[in-house]
Amino acid sequence: MDMWQAEKPQRSERVSLNKVRIQDDFWNYYINLVRDVVVPYQWEVLNDRMDGADPSGAVRNFRIAAGLEQGDFYGFVFQDTDVAKWLEAVSYMLEADRNPELEEIADQMIDIIGQAQQEDGYLDTYFIVKEPDKRWTNLTECHELYVAGHMIEAGVAYYRATGKRKLLDIVCRFADYIDTVFGTEPGKLAGYDGHQEIELALVKLYEVTQNERYLRLGRYFLDQRGQQPFFFEQELKKRNGKSFWSGFEEHVDLTYHQSHLPVRQQEKAAGHAVRLMYMLTGMADVAALTGDKSLFDACLKLWDNIVTKQMYITGGVGSTSHGEAFSFDYDLPNDTVYAETCASIGLIFFAHRMLKITPESKYADVMERALYNTVVGGMARDGKHFFYVNPLEVDPKACGGGNHKFDHVKPVRREWFGCACCPPNVARLLSSLGEYIYTVQDQTIYTHLYIGGEAELKVGGGTVALKQTTDYPWDGRIAIEVTPQSRQTDFTLALRLPDWCSDAELRVNGEPCPLDNRVMKNGYITVHRNWNARDIVELRLEMPVVRVHSHPLVRGNIGKVALQRGPFVYCLEQADNGENLHELVLPKTAELTARRVDGQLGSIMTIQAEALRLDEKKWNDALYSTAELPPMEQMTATFIPYYAWANRGEGEMTVWVREQQ
Template identity: 60%
Template sequence: MGQAVNMSKARPASLQDVQIKDDFWSYYIDLVRDVVVPYQWDALNDRIDSAEPSHAIANFKIAAGEAEGSFHGMVFQDSDVAKWLEAVGYLLHTRKDPALEQIADDVIDTIAKAQHADGYLNTYYTLQEPGKKWTNLAECHELYCAGHMIEAGVAYYKGTGKRKLLDVVCKMADDIAVVFGDGPGQIAGYDGHQEIELALVKLYEVTGDSKYLELSRYFIDKRGQKPSFFEAEAEARGWTSHWHKGRIHLDDAYFQAHLPVREQDAAIGHAVRVVYMLTGMADVARETGDQSLIDACRKLWDNIVSKQMYVTGGIGSMAQGEAFSFDYDLPNDTVYSETCAAIGLIFFAHRMLQIEPDSRYADVLERALYNTVIAGMSRDGKHFFYVNPLEVTPEVCDGRNKNYNHIKPVRQEWFGCACCPPNIARLLASLGEYTYAVKGSTIYSHLYIGGEANLQVEGANVQLTQKSSMPWSGNVIYELKLDAPSKLALALRLPDWSASAKITVNGKPFAFEDKIEGGYAIVERTWSSGDVVELVLEMPVMRVRSNPLVKYNAGKVALQHGPLVYCVEEADNGAGLSSLMLPADSELRVSFDKQLAGGLQVISANALRLEYKQWGTQLYRSDASAYLAPAEAKFIPYYAWANRGKGEMAVWVKERV
């Protein structure tokens, strides 16, 4: 246990206090409300003939005695319903929808009927293996599913004021507190897939019951202690595996259980589990002031973002184990970069911002959000990426090379393991929570997203209206309304993609250069209602290069404009993107294409294409004549790729110096 320290935390804006009205993001939030959530409801009820069956709702109905049948799906199928309900809770927080609320209430009634008298809730073990609950925590996600249901219960209570699901999850968490611990007859262990840790802190925050915070801390402190819990658990059940016949193979590093969490110095193993674990660690550190946990979070944050993160904000470089591999190992064509992992990184960044408002966390949050997360969903809201590659050649993905089976050149309608689509929905439905935070007398503006916020700042009610031109230009305007003049500070993030900034207050320049704290420009004064602040961020097109230790990108360059990373697609540049070369002195021209993906900025440049004369049919030649032919290269935002059919794509292109 680390030594507690006094720590004033930054309080994020609540959903009821933020209304997003933004030219870019309102489309996605409306899409979640109008298309994604209804589509996913149909998917959960197996109403989409061309998509893989879910059976998730049916599982709950069978467990509740409302239908007959048997369990179908992954052992963690319950979590898809929980994440859907969580997204619904967020949507109802910002806008009433009686029809959607009634659907959710009916589902909650079914869930309550499926719960055991002691509080246990899991349809797989209820229906499939009723005598084996809590016997395979390494593989079977019981606490993971419980965590997602807890998050749903908290979100739905906040969104509607209705306690039924909250009471269900409190009863479930109370049972977990009885089952787990170091006392006689208790299980001194933890789940193979972290999630319960962060969920329990949310439950603590909404109920005020410290038992839930202590239980979260227990799971965090217990992980990685020796002897190995997972080995002892496997021994007790005869080393059987849920996933295959024969003896289970255990690798504690895959579960981040190879060392106590405070001793881990590199992200290793399943990427989603890592960032969910770190989110829970940051939550507990924030609430308890545990400095050793804060230090552990910082250490693993630094390893991820400086050595194991893609330029798109994606994490998890290998398909085997959906995992981190090792420092600077960032292949583009066999990458995993699961959508859920980027969302988990956003969760972690958001928690670190509450501990210490520092722009480095918000920069990464923004990078993952604008690139990997929204790339994971098509513009129609009905097709999704599980894996987010940075280089694609369709015939390779569709061929016999098993190393590329996980890479899809087009988005899929649904998945047998459908964790990513509802994860996108719940994040975008709750986006308002990520925009602002208040610490003392300072309002932190983390994301430049237009809308209105009503914030309490040391007793003063501040209505903040933001107008943003992001991501296409760096102009942001704030208007403040207050009941009476108040002295407070507005902290404006200076993003890592902007070389310079200008700030005016009521049209007059504001000198902030000596008032920068943690990457935020601090605009402090006595404010009156009607005051206007304008922030102008320089937003050049940047040529981004990798650390030389990233061998896959040697001699290559990527383009970034503001928060957006760009890519080349076959639809614009023809096949054979690997032969495209961008001269180092080529002018990068920005223009707006109203027709493409709802309208977006594209980057054009004079380029070269490497070609060979008279190659013939030989595999290798020593007498081939190479030459560089003039070409026009067109780059589009990475998030918009694969909206024009199947074709090649690349983020990194060769650079001719």
Template identity: 65%
Template sequence: MGQAVENESATPVSHKQVSISDPFWSYYIDLVRDVVVPYQWEALNDRVEGAEKSGAVSNFKIAAGLQQGDYYGMVFQDSDVAKWLEAAAYLLAARRDSALEQIADEMIDIIGLAQQEDGYLNTFYTVKEPENRWTNLTECHELYCAGHMMEAAVAYYEATGKRKLLDIMCRFADYIAEVFGDGPGQMPGYDGHQEIELALVKLYRATGNSKYLELSQYFVDERGQQPSFFEAETERRGGLSHWSGMPMKVDLPYFQAHLPVREQLTAAGHAVRVVYMLAGMADVAREKGDHTLFDACKRLWDNIVTKQMYITGAIGSMAQGEAFSVDYDLPNDTAYAETCASIGLIFFAHRMLQIEPDSRYADVLERALYNTVIAGMSRDGKSFFYVNPLEVSPAVCEGNNKNYNHVKPVRQEWFGCACCPPNIARLLASLGEYVYSVKGTVVYSHLYIGGKVDLSVGGATVGLSQSSGMPWSGDVRYEISVDRETSFELALRLPDWSESASVRVNGETLDLTGLVKDGYVRIEREWSNGDAVELSLEMPARRVRSHPLVKVNAGKVALQRGPLVYCAEEADNGAGIEQIVLPAKAELHVSFDASLAGGLNRITADALRLDYAEWGQSLYRSDASVRLKPERATFIPYYAWANRGKGEMAVWVKEQP
């Protein structure tokens, strides 16, 4: 093991301590409570007309002996129920709801009946292949499903105080600890899809049972050891793939099993698996004080955010394998950019932020949250994007189905592989957890989201009431309440999208010289009840350009204002968005439009359009010139696209120097 992490980590403030009341985000949280969670429960029960069948709840009923039938769906269908329960738990923690709690309790009763005598819980293997437990960890997600249900169990226990699901999952975790390890008769394995690593740390924190932390560390350190467990397992079962039934060669980088995790230098393979793995690695590094493991996290973080991340905070550029490609390969129209991958990146960023409070982690967290995550769900909460491209042409998507089958120009009601919708729900339901953290007597404010939080700092009770104009305005205000005068530091993040900021305490402007550390303005003083802090962040509309090695964006520009990335949509600009040219010196105008997506800021500019009116029918010409004609171009926040029907969209447009 490595040397200890030098500094004491920060502690995230629980979502239970944060009450969000925000003009922008409250809509989404209410939507999750009032629409998304009820809608998804109907979908999981196959009661949404026209949506793809789920089978997730019926699988548990069949495994519990309550219903006859065959298993339906993917091998990981159990995880959809787990994520739904986790989202429900976060909603119950914020506000008790007897009807929702009863539904959740009844589902937990069914889960308990589906559990086997030895503690095993997985409906696919219980119903369909009971003789094949633990024979295909490479492909079949047994530990992944276990991890998601562990997360649900911890969340539900913390929300309601009810232990039933927690006890169920402790029994399962105890059984897993007997099966896996280096001891006599144990299996030296790990799951093909990481998730249980971070879940076991949550189970450890909830129960205090160190066995779960040790098991998480075992799974982290066993991955990538040679000879390959996955190759040996595949050989034992005859070399056939669960998915195709055909002979398979294990792609070790796809599973992040090509090297031990401490030796990996670049993010490779399935993007969601990478960031779930890194979240678990960061958790173990923090709990164990493991410096070398944290260094591995930082190396892979740097590779992702400096060479393999889209401007929207999306990751995973390649449809084949839902995977990372190579450095700087970030195609816009064939991007995979799975919603779950950005959610996993948020999980990873949040954990890194606690170990090393630095604004660079919060900047990425914010970028993914405001762009890819909420773009993944419609404004009515009933349709979703699995894939989040940065450029769409419906005619190409539908006419070139082989290369663009994964790209959809409109959101879908549900998916056969429905990991993303409940993932969005559980993230938004727990959003308060990402706003603050505390390290000693330093209170960090990472996200500017209105609401209230009560903290214990240095033995004193401290309340912060935040009001925020984000994402439309960079004005943020805090009102301090303390039970007695007390000293602490309030650390306010200076986002990477703002070039200047001003801070006032009780109306007096501070000189920020010497107050900025790791991207935070740190205000240390003796605070009194009623003190007020005002932060003003410059928020101009600005042009953003890609690294020169991102070839597809050469000569192109994107627009960003505050945390929001903008796009041009056919509904505003007509067809042929690829013909828009934005002069480098064109003034960018910002105006509020109350008619679209609940109200948003548009950006407009005097642009140009390539005029092909006189081109004729020739596919290629050497004697033609292309004229530019004036046009007013309009850009809307990326998260709001595809709410006005099917049409073209592009984040990156041509730039005229």
């Protein structure tokens, strides 16, 4: 589908969160967790009122910058973003459900932010409090525009949620000021941020203000990135080669910052994974809103590289801890992996933006993969412990100093992090999950995710109410009740056929509909009709346990198999299967039985498999031996969904299991 036949592609409008009400057994647990635990807990942390947690200083930094308190700046140079992401998550919660008490807290925080803002619109407490004369001297490392971007996202979200302009006005003033500082015109700084984020934020600001200045500025940051002479190198020279972090003379790693090439010339995902994901999200946005096909083509190329060569089966991205970065094609080690939770959230942002331009199921497939595996797995069932790194294979003996290449891998979720990007990112994603279920384009409502609840959507000039009922992700039966709310009743309902599903059935008001070529469009089952109130579309997605293999060039997975059922990737845990999981082998013919289990992990489907195990106790103790291997023993292996791992104490885990040849 070439959306660029017209001068500018149509792009789906944002769906307001009060128009999509989630009522879903699986997701309500997590959304409530965010509302009842994560966001309140975060607020306490941000205010340094949490015993045991590392001090944050984030709110206090704003109070100091506002002149309300004396003291020194505390925390990372990007500490402000914790407050911004918290406000953004709160906004989504308020957009869905009004909550005057919470809104009052947010308003008070916004007042402080307003007081912290400088005369000229500048707003970054690190530089206001600590180094007022160093503004814009170290874009490479000091995250000023990244901080701005998160505050802009918060301002937009709060305005959308409450209609209140105060924070929006603050960030508009900040953005206006930034626009006077950056650009290729004489006297301006021809720079861009070391951590992309402001690009996508400026698009949002444009969306709510319709002020073209913000879109232009966002586009400028993308256009300028990677142009020669390299801004980060020039900046480093001006600082006499001194790094902010180490104080030493250093070279700047251009690839780490995706500034080694102009963005349109980047063909392989490289460098820091979160930075790339945020950049691509902004690129897709700007491409769509400006009709810039070359920018969109770059998105397509990088999308393709990521999902066909550099993505874990869990939707994790970033194969190396060194720079929290992509490495190279097919290099997907399961144990020394990075796969930061935030990077998968970024991948969801990017996929969502691509879906808004060209609704093809491949984007939603990846969105679902990242969401149901890495992202939801990033948070413990108590909402208070988080993974930053999401390994696909863990041996606790090797972590924590056993072998230092695993120093970044934690075998259990940790309570909070000094650099606390992941927990608030999970909060803002899950509290806005309603945005990701549907998009509307032309006369079609696209259903990307199967999540129970009600929605009111605008399509073809009219309005329609949808009611989705399902036990997804555990069961593949989905019913959608369609009720037009206006005289416009002629439109298409498109339902994604997931990549993991090879057999599906559709009924409309009980009548079977064949899923032939006329119906299938870009991976969606389309139902086009004149809709009547309470029409029922029923989709049955066969959800067997499937065996998945990797591309043979993925060295770490050769000879191995992973199990998947529906959107869930499964794993073996020591809690169910004992230690030394590498000793297990799954015969090719092993029967795989899914079974619903209610217990410590909630109500989940486990998979039982007849497996074989090489028991080291039968071995002769030699480190190397020419003796015959002892025969393998039969055992029943139990797999659980990957997202649920490490909720039962510390133990081994593996997604990929050896397969008998």
